[in-house]
Amino acid sequence: MGTAERRERQKAELRDQILAAAAAIIARDGFDALTMRKIADAIEYSPATLYLHFASRDEIALELVRNGFEALVRHMMPAAAETDPLARVYAIGRAYLEFAQAEPQTYRLIFMEDERFASPIMLQLKNDASNPGDTAIDFLVTTVRELLERGIFRPLPAEMIAALLWSSLHGIAALKLSCSQYPFEGDIAAPGEALMEILIRGLRA
Amino acid sequence: MGTAERRERQKAELRDQILAAAAAIIARDGFDALTMRKIADAIEYSPATLYLHFASRDEIALELVRNGFEALVRHMMPAAAETDPLARVYAIGRAYLEFAQAEPQTYRLIFMEDERFASPIMLQLKNDASNPGDTAIDFLVTTVRELLERGIFRPLPAEMIAALLWSSLHGIAALKLSCSQYPFEGDIAAPGEALMEILIRGLRA
DNA sequence: GTCTATAAATCGATAGAC
DNA sequence: GTCTATCGATTTATAGAC
Numbered sequence: 001m002g003t004a005e006r007r008e009r010q011k012a013e014l015r016d017q018i019l020a021a022a023a024a025i026i027a028r029d030g031f032d033a034l035t036m037r038k039i040a041d042a043i044e045y046s047p048a049t050l051y052l053h054f055a056s057r058d059e060i061a062l063e064l065v066r067n068g069f070e071a072l073v074r075h076m077m078p079a080a081a082e083t084d085p086l087a088r089v090y091a092i093g094r095a096y097l098e099f100a101q102a103e104p105q106t107y108r109l110i111f112m113e114d115e116r117f118a119s120p121i122m123l124q125l126k127n128d129a130s131n132p133g134d135t136a137i138d139f140l141v142t143t144v145r146e147l148l149e150r151g152i153f154r155p156l157p158a159e160m161i162a163a164l165l166w167s168s169l170h171g172i173a174a175l176k177l178s179c180s181q182y183p184f185e186g187d188i189a190a191p192g193e194a195l196m197e198i199l200i201r202g203l204r205a
Numbered sequence: 206m207g208t209a210e211r212r213e214r215q216k217a218e219l220r221d222q223i224l225a226a227a228a229a230i231i232a233r234d235g236f237d238a239l240t241m242r243k244i245a246d247a248i249e250y251s252p253a254t255l256y257l258h259f260a261s262r263d264e265i266a267l268e269l270v271r272n273g274f275e276a277l278v279r280h281m282m283p284a285a286a287e288t289d290p291l292a293r294v295y296a297i298g299r300a301y302l303e304f305a306q307a308e309p310q311t312y313r314l315i316f317m318e319d320e321r322f323a324s325p326i327m328l329q330l331k332n333d334a335s336n337p338g339d340t341a342i343d344f345l346v347t348t349v350r351e352l353l354e355r356g357i358f359r360p361l362p363a364e365m366i367a368a369l370l371w372s373s374l375h376g377i378a379a380l381k382l383s384c385s386q387y388p389f390e391g392d393i394a395a396p397g398e399a400l401m402e403i404l405i406r407g408l409r410a
Numbered sequence: 411g412t413c414t415a416t417a418a419a420t421c422g423a424t425a426g427a428c
Numbered sequence: 429g430t431c432t433a434t435c436g437a438t439t440t441a442t443a444g445a446c
Contacts, residue, residue: 011411036440046413051441111383112317122387137388156399163388164377164400171376172369178316182327183342183368194361195369202407216429241422251431253424262422 100173
């Protein structure tokens with residue numbers, strides 16, 4: 001445990017502190033409220049110090065999008081463990097909407113903010129086949145494939161079905177976050193359930 | 206035609222010029238790029254002049270949201286004229302997605318930007334029964350009612366069905382605008398069509 | 411490493427001359 | 429009615445002292 005290691009560790013710790021403070025600011029006041037000064041105040045360092053760990057505000061934001069996306073995937077993990085594929089679709093959808101409501105600013109940051117931040121993650125999702133099953137959309141595609149193989153769903157492209165299921169749920173979540181009073185008042189779990197029922201009925205063989 | 210009338214007219218004209226310039230800026234660079242200075246430059250007046258017609262930047266934004274929403278409704282009018290109710294649902298959905306793609310920044314401004322701007326419009330939509338059939342969501346609710354009365358759709362609350370149809374289409378549009386490459390590459394008309402088919406199949410009696 | 415101090419830019423909005 | 433001039437606050441990011 002030399003001096004170098006301790007320094008490395010402390011540096012990483014401060015980096016994490018920065019990210020945690022930034023995440024807290026976004027969670028409380030939204031992405032636009034994220035400024036270097038506020039982060040610096042929160043961790044009780046000077047703004048200049050932040051630039052020793054991140055090149056710019058955008059770099060912090062991008063890291064937060066990555067972390068946020070991981071949190072979303074983590075939140076959906078239990079649902080992906082459900083054995084019955086049809087029940088799994090429901091469970092995944094429920095978990096997805098739960099996350100959107102529980103961490104609205106994180107959800108917003110990932111999917112509704114600047115395309116500059118969301119796109120890199122999404123494109124990685126599209127191109128990176130290194131961790132099949134570990135990404136959110138793969139949960140859905142895999143499950144849809146299972147339902148297709150069992151003849152429960154009509155023969156349609158699995159990726160298309162998954163994309164439509166996803167985007168439909170996103171529609172509810174996004175509308176709720178952009179206009180909390182209409183057309184969905186209160187919790188979106190019920191409309192989410194109704195939507196999934198309709199969609200799955202429409203997809204059945 | 207006295208002097209007073211001319212002055213009134215000229216004042217109204219300048220007001221329209223301001224709104225048009227603001228709309229152009231948003232269409233080109235998005236809502237965040239809308240600043241009083243840029244508007245002033247565009248119409249070749251000083252920033253101070255803007256405050257003779259609008260109290261604040263927010264007031265201009267709110268007016269643009271109103272205008273944008275009207276443009277959306279106008280774009281959907283032809284679809285609402287379709288006689289067959291089932292074909293009308295498709296036509297309304299198509300027109301909706303068309304608008305989102307044709308005027309992405311307007312769509313964004315209405316539904317995906319600050320809730321402060323969207324909500325007043327949406328709440329008006331919710332509470333104002335003065336112009337039934339003249340608002341976008343009413344196009345859909347009325348059509349759904351027709352399909353319910355004819356026994357084509359299963360007996361579910363018309364408002365709920367309409368809200369789910371709308372939010373599902375919004376999901377495609379919003380995802381496209383926030384992440385243009387994934388999961389919907391290119392035009393969203395095809396996935397929109399596929400989604401509507403699945404939904405309507407799931408809604409059939 | 412961390413700070414202070416500050417540059418350089420941008421913003422909304424206003425006061426007061428004309 | 430319109431302008432000039434500017435206030436006051438905000439931002440990201442950096443230079444240079446310690």
